[in-house]
Amino acid sequence: MVTDLAEAVAERERSGSVRWVWQSAALVYPRLLRCGVRVGRCHDVELTESLLLGRDGLSDQPARLAAAAARITGRPARSEAAPLPSAEPAGPPQLLFDESDLAGPADHLAGAVLDDLITVHASQQARIGADRQTPRFGVLTTAESAGGLVAAEMTAAGLPWRAEIHDELLTELLGPRPAAAVGPAARPARLAELATEISAALGAVRPVNLDSPTQLLRALSAAGIRVPSTRVSVLRTIDHPVIPLLLRYKELARLYTANGWSWLDTWVSGGRFRPEYIVGGVVSGRWATRGGGALQIPKVLRRAVVADPGWSLVVADAAQLEPRVLAALAGDRAFAESAASGDIYDAVAQAIGAERAKAKVGLLSAMYGGSGGDGGHSLALLRRRFPQASGFVEAAARAGEEGRIVRSVLGRTCPPPSAAWLSLTGESGDPGLERDPDAGRASRARGRFTRNFVVQASAADWALVLLATLRTSLARAGEPDGAPARADVAWPGGRPVPQLVFFQHDEVVVHCPASQADEVTAAVDAAAVTATRLVFGATEVSFPMTTAVVDCYSDAK
DNA sequence: GCATTGCGCGCG
DNA sequence: AAAGCGCGCGCAATGC
Structure with a gap:
């Protein structure tokens, strides 16, 4: 005791x-x-x-x-x-x-x-x-435990966040912060102006509540614009003078409601944004967060993420992680060759004789279960050129449609079908025999889920092992060469430790004394190599990291 | 009045 | 022919 x-x-x-x-x-x-x-x-x-x-x-x-x-x-x-x-x-x-x-x-x-x-x-x-079906499961449990440590440490460290830069950005885009917390004056000037212009452009007699899809839909219809929904992707296809205004309004309103001043007040304090990370919060093993929507920080706000004086941000993301994971999973020699180095979409495009953009859409369709639209043709080419890789995701889709489970490379397992799903699909095990169209839909939806699960969850395995490996090597990072030491980030010995401050699926951000940035960059690359070996064993596929050393997050990539 | 659902959109 | 994967959060509408 x-x-x-x-x-x-x-x-x-x-x-x-x-x-x-x-x-x-x-x-x-x-x-x-x-x-x-x-x-x-x-x-x-x-x-x-x-x-x-x-x-x-x-x-x-x-x-x-x-x-x-x-x-x-x-x-x-x-x-x-x-x-x-x-x-x-x-x-x-x-x-x-x-x-x-x-x-x-x-x-x-x-x-x-x-x-x-x-x-x-x-x-x-x-x-x-x-x-015996999950031989690498011990790697997964070890990494998951390490993830729990990283999550708590990242919350404790916090992401450096300059409230005054955030505030300037909001003021620049929306106008000054509204004085009243509620009431009509609550809306920032720029949003109010846009709303007035939009109502006028629609010829509406009374102001339209643009935040209500129902009202907006009705107002659009009255102006002769018939759309199935008010979402941006739909509105973009319409040629009408009100559309650009509406798109701008949506963009700014989103910023205001999701990451405006009240977000700033609520989630940023002492120069840090401290979300709570939920390890394994997503069935695929990806992390979730609670509070502040930390995994959905809009790119414009990255301007507010600035390293402390004398410190740097090392921003590293795994390039084209999911297709590379598929290549490593599937044991498809030709596909693995395409993922052995360089740009995987370029290599695949060359292999199937299509443009890069088409190859990319086709590949994403293969992993997501879409028809590919424009990528449909590429999808067919991919099937012919990379039969094993295609077969791998197709098999996962079939398993899901038939109510079976699938697993990530380390053994993280997808949830079994729900009782509702089983009763709907009748457990026939054959999606072709469904009579009820809802049953067919449900079956195919689960197929898309499991098709994606094997890739997304294995990518999460890899990223988790990378994170765990990186954490350990950062803790051993060398002397800081005179960088400003800070008691709050030192091991008991007093040496500053580079801090993991953000993790978003395939990207990590490390906050470290500027003098240690090169060392951290090397540690990231080494961690990627280690993760690849621990997760996939010997594979031809490479998992390159794209790394930037910056003062400000928005300067990365 | 409070909880739930649907829409929409940010991120990967 | 049609459908693409995974989340969190805010607002409006709906349900109790």
Whole structure:
């Protein structure tokens, strides 16, 4: 038993290699980070349980520690109604332990949690390796646990965000910030002007509420513009003087409502934007975020993301990740050759004798299940030229249509069909035999989902392993060569650590002392090579990173 | 009055 | 012939 958890953890970290086994990083780690303590490695029981349940077709079961323990012991689940001591400032180490701590004394609650941890951890270790169909599953659980650490660390670090630049941008585009929080004066001047012009151009007698699709549709119709919806892609096809105004209004209104001043007030403080990341929040293993729509930050706002003085942003994204993943997955020699280096769309275009743009659309159609429109012809060419790669996604689509499950390369598993889906499709297992058109639609929709899942989820596997690898190498980054040291980003030794501050599916942003930018860039490239080996083993396919070292996020690419 | 659903759009 | 994948969030409309 210790009295200062954070100090005890820090001491243990200093003493050498340790892997903490804990209920979840989301529960435990933010508190440690607030105390300035980072850990190197962990086994995240709840993230792991979630992966195992999905793999074993039990994703309807809860992944919480107590529930997992109850499944193993057959005893009723310990109540977790009372919030675990994560809310306390610094309680005893009941939420985490490593093997050498097991003999120590513990109080009643700590003992119960500890028992559950021991039980579930042992079970998970056994289960991880027990399924021959998912041989790399251990890589996935390790990376997912590391992802939990990265997520908490990124929230703690925050994305550097200059509120005054954001404010200037809004003022420039929308006019001054409206004084009133509500009422007619609430709308910024530029939006009000546009609304007036639009109503006039439509010849409307009364002002139209442009934020109401129903009203707008009616007003358009009255002006002789008949469209199935008011979405931008539809309006763009219409030739009418009101359309450019309407498109501009939509663009600015979106900025105002989604990322305007109230967003700024709510989500940015102390020069940082701190979203909460949800590891594995998407079925494909992609992350989600809670609050602030962090994964949908509009590109114009990247101007407000600026490195601290003397620091840089290293912005790195995996070029053309998904088609490369397909190439590595499918074992198609010809396709892998096209993805071996350079621009994959160029190479594919050359291989099938089409323009690059057509080849790209065709390839995306193959992965998304679309007809391709213009890419339809390319799609046919792709099938002929790359039969194995096409066959791979087609097989995934067929599995989905027939109600079967598919998995990512590391074994992340898609959800089974819902009861509603099963009853609708009648479990016939043959989409060709459907009578009910809804059944056919549902079947094909699931086919598109599983077709995309194998690629998107495997890409998420790769990105997660990259992130985990990069995190470890950044923690070991060399001396900063006189860069301004900051206590809040130093390991206990006092050396500044480059910080991961953003992760968006196939892109990472590292905030580091400018002198370390080259080192970080090299670490990113090395992490991509390592991720490729860990996820795909030996493959001809390359996964190049496009990296920019910038002061401002908007200067990247 | 509060919760849910649908539309629309930002990101990948 | 028609359909393309995955999200989060804000607003308006609808349901209770």
